[in-house]
Amino acid sequence: MMLQVSPRTRVALKLIAAAVLIAFILLFSTKDVDFVYTAF
């Protein structure tokens, strides 16, 4: 069963998730991706 939270809490959690993802990208993103599909 999904955890029920208020709309305000949900938005706050999403903002925190966005901040975590940005930090993750800044810390660990080291190189550009060699996309196999770009050759198409």
Place this chain on the structure above:
Amino acid sequence: MTVSLLSAEFLSFSVLSVLVLTLLYGSVRQAAFLAANIFFLWMILGVEGAVSTTLFCLLGYGLIKAHLRWIGLRPVYTLSALVALFAYMRNYDMLHWILPDAILTSAFKTVGLSFILFRIVHVLVDARSGTLHGLQLATFMNYCLSFTTFMMGPIQRYQDFSDQWHGRTRAIDLTFEAHLDAVLRILLGLVKAHILAPWAESVALRPDANIFELSPAAWVVGLYGFYFFLYLSFSGYCDVVIGIGSLFGVRPPENFNMPFLAQNISDFWLRQHRSLTLWLSDYVFSPTYKAMLSGRSFADRPLLAGSLALMLTMVVSGLWHGTTFGFLLFGMTHGVFLIVYHVWDHVLVRRLGRKRVSQLRKTWPSRAVGIVLTFNAAAFAFLFFRLDTPRLLRLVEGLFGA
């Protein structure tokens, strides 16, 4: 100047485009989008590539308009000419077997041309059948060249693009949370493509791997690693462009739904590069299958007709994916997988009945076996996606003792 996908340049360009396209209206917005798309083409391909790609789209538009004007024009001729031009521009390996080298050229830079070809074919067929109305040049050009999808898809339908672009349907709810969701989608895509995909690539089978000296464990890790690398890089890219598109008003369709959980190979293609599968189903498989059933040779042999149509569809899929021998093998391998699955399904239904088979498929052992088999079959087929032609020829020789 060149720019790579998901680089800082691409993201800056996308943010600027979102801001401009959100502020403008009507024909000015249309012109600004076209200018942004052509500028992006120039960044990716340079002047020659941008010109040849734009001319290819204009040629497609001209052909579609010609078909709408002269109903008697047979699409098989115009489409064959368009596909021949496409194959020439992409400089397929196979052309070297049938044409003298003097007339072949690799001068055209053709990134994204395969996606454009499929869009043109879709619009031509739908416009001719009367299911697509109100085709406009500027909307068509933006549809073909949209910087979010022109290089790697997803393959959006013109009707869907046009409805969203002209505001008849909404790409995103006008709420803060919906926009935050779009930004989260972009960030998640960047994590997949920039952090997780490189990790998977580091353990993936190398294109120049010494295949006859690999241990069984190295094969398994290499193939699984490549499968996850492909999934993470391509689905991560799709996440980014779906998020960007949502923010400026044209959300591309979903393209992935956890393909590694597919329970059979048919299910796999509805989860992996889904927009391509639906296109192939509508414009290759269905017409071929119907044409075969309407002829005398296959009228009472639907399973054989279906199998041949499946093989043709997957060969088209393979050759569309790339220009080398490996992509032909990739398509044929998936064609064999799909035929085996459909024959197996046919036999099971005849023996046990549709209802019993449906119940059986819902049991957990059946699901688990299906997922494991499908995952390994898909990972194996990606071998032909990965290795270069000399290694694949050696592998085929080794397998068949030639």
